[in-house]
Amino acid sequence: MTFTIEPVERPDGVPAADLVRGDPARRVDGVGHELRAIGVLWRRELLRLARNRAQLALMLINPMLFLLVLGTGLDTMLAGTAGSADYRAYLFPGVLLMAVQLPALSAGMSIVRDREAGFLRGMLVAPVGRGTILVGACLGGATAAVVQGGLLLALAGFAGLSYQPVVLVLLLAVLALVAFTMTVLSALAAVLVRRPETFQTMLSIGAMPLFFLSGALFTVGTLPGWLRTITLANPLSYAVDALRRTAALAMPPERAPAALELAGWTPPILVELAAMLLVSVFALAVAVRRFARTG
Amino acid sequence: MTGPFAVRTRGLRRTYGGRAAVCDLDLTVPAGETFGFLGPNGAGKSTTIAMLCTLLRPTAGTAEVAGADVVRAPWLVRRRIGVVFQEPTVDRELTAEENLRLHAELYGMLRRDARVRSRQLLALFGLDRPRVPVGAFSGGMRRRLELARSLMHHPGVLFLDEPTVGLDPQSRAVVWDHLYGLRREQPITLFLTTHQLEEAEHCDRIVVLDHGRVVAQGTPQQLKAEVGADVVHLRTADDAGVAAALTESGLTAGHGPDGVRVVTADGAGLVPRLCAGLTTPVHSVTVTRPSLDDVFLHHTGRTIRDAGSAELSPAQGR
Missing domain, CATH: 3.40.50.300 (P-loop containing nucleotide triphosphate hydrolases)
Incomplete structure (x- = not known):
């Protein structure tokens, strides 16, 4: 059996279509291609966020409730007993964490959902690296989370912070790293846990304890030993601490809350940030490895 | 190839x-x-x-x-x-x-x-x-x-x-x-x-x-074509006579209450020749070809719909 291939003339000098390989259309190759793929997946997450403004607003309710109601309530109660009345200022970094936590963790949910809906299969059959797909999704999720955190940052004045542009930018930067770390962890969980029901349960059961045990609500130093040990083992504690110490830059020094202590040692903020970066790189590497496994 | x-x-x-x-x-x-x-x-x-x-x-x-x-x-x-x-x-x-x-x-x-x-x-x-x-x-x-x-x-x-x-x-x-x-x-x-x-x-x-x-x-x-032949179904004024004439001309034909049945390899190709060769008036002609379902049945012993539903039944337990 033989085949004659009609050469297809094209005006722009691109070679004719090939019967086996298809049309060798002009393409971007190599790293540029992977970066563009990351870009488009990132944009997809943001488009979804922009089209889902109702959800955006709903996700802000809980952190606002904590700051405005719990914060104010405990503030007045503590003011009645002891002298220091800055509970809202103390709580604020924790509330920021809360604001990024929900959208960051739902990035994993979006991977699980994409798998269920089949969208992931469409991406897996495209000529892009497995890592690219995960990195794009994580960056998109983290950006969405930072947008949420940024909106809450507008309430800084309510928590007694002065609006210093440098501090706000620093806070956003730290928030971005925190959000990225949490997104990567949720993506790792999404790659390991494939059933949406299981993942949903994990999220709803895990989110609260992680938040309570992060030093977001109370000073770690004065906690009883067992509670302090658990809190210090929670990676989120260092995220909260890093945020709190960054926020303290916008407060008079005498009002700044105490930093976290690890067996009498106060880890420098850069060490905390580096640790978070390390955790996210490691988690991302594991997630990509698992994700790349075909069948 | x-x-x-x-x-x-x-x-x-x-x-x-x-x-x-x-x-x-x-x-x-x-x-x-x-x-x-x-x-x-x-x-x-x-x-x-x-x-x-x-x-x-x-x-x-x-x-x-x-x-x-x-x-x-x-x-x-x-x-x-x-x-x-x-x-x-x-x-x-x-x-x-x-x-x-x-x-x-x-x-x-x-x-x-x-x-x-x-x-x-x-x-x-x-x-x-x-x-x-x-x-x-x-x-x-x-x-x-x-x-x-x-x-x-x-x-x-x-x-x-x-x-x-x-x-x-x-x-x-x-x-x-x-x-x-x-x-x-x-x-x-x-x-x-x-x-x-x-x-x-x-x-x-x-x-x-x-x-x-x-x-x-x-x-x-x-x-x-591998699994079977076409069937040409004729309705004529005189089914018995037509069936006899066709058998005489070397075709596999028979007749019943529903008309004349001719079994042949290429049914569509036979129809013009049949009509031209017959002197008896023909009321209707239908050609039935073997379907792919017959193909599937022939090779697997099941029809494709049976096979599909058996696959879906949990009682099958394989």
Whole structure:
């Protein structure tokens, strides 16, 4: 059996279509291609966020409730007993964490959902690296989370912070790293846990304890030993601490809350940030490895 | 078989926990052919497609698709093939054009080319609906969008896993009109799986798959000719006389209360000769051809619908 291939003339000098390989259309190759793929997946997450403004607003309710109601309530109660009345200022970094936590963790949910809906299969059959797909999704999720955190940052004045542009930018930067770390962890969980029901349960059961045990609500130093040990083992504690110490830059020094202590040692903020970066790189590497496994 | 081929597998096999889903598959699909993979649910069609599309690693054997090896050069294969999966893979929250443009970015197309191509395809497939998210599309429109998307990057081989499953007959016909149009206008190999006999009729060549093995292959006509002959059914003024006359002229004919039955290899070709040769008035003629269901029955001992439902029944427990 033989085949004659009609050469297809094209005006722009691109070679004719090939019967086996298809049309060798002009393409971007190599790293540029992977970066563009990351870009488009990132944009997809943001488009979804922009089209889902109702959800955006709903996700802000809980952190606002904590700051405005719990914060104010405990503030007045503590003011009645002891002298220091800055509970809202103390709580604020924790509330920021809360604001990024929900959208960051739902990035994993979006991977699980994409798998269920089949969208992931469409991406897996495209000529892009497995890592690219995960990195794009994580960056998109983290950006969405930072947008949420940024909106809450507008309430800084309510928590007694002065609006210093440098501090706000620093806070956003730290928030971005925190959000990225949490997104990567949720993506790792999404790659390991494939059933949406299981993942949903994990999220709803895990989110609260992680938040309570992060030093977001109370000073770690004065906690009883067992509670302090658990809190210090929670990676989120260092995220909260890093945020709190960054926020303290916008407060008079005498009002700044105490930093976290690890067996009498106060880890420098850069060490905390580096640790978070390390955790996210490691988690991302594991997630990509698992994700790349075909069948 | 010489000439360029789009797909070639040798001893391709995939096992799940000791059970072979696909067993020693040897396929050669010449470039430009519309090739159908016919079999009931669970016959191994989707597993084979997943291996050919580099989504699943073969347990053994080799497969070359669009001029590249699926295990050694999966990125080349991915670049050169288009895939329409059984389940939808478009993003329901994005518009049709956004979906196509996202796809183009994943395939590294230049933005200018992507813009032109997506406009062409949206117009061609009747999907020009700006600002409407795909979630609001009908099932038929979404399927057409899947098809348009898989063609964005000018693939040489297009895989279609049950391309019209779940569609109403009208939308199904529209999808097939597009596939025919596609074949006319550009050189492309279509590799499709189906458990619908009507759909297999559209193919140049089909392979019948059952329990992960090839049980028959050929053109639909060849396969049908292998399993049986056509039956020409006549209603005439004098059935007994006609039957006797035809038997005398060397044909296999008989008659009953429902008319004259003539069994022959080529029914359609016989009709003009029959009518010209008969002096008795003929009231009606029908030609019944063997169906692909007869083909399937012949090779597996079951009809394809039985096989499909047996596969779905949990009591089967395999």
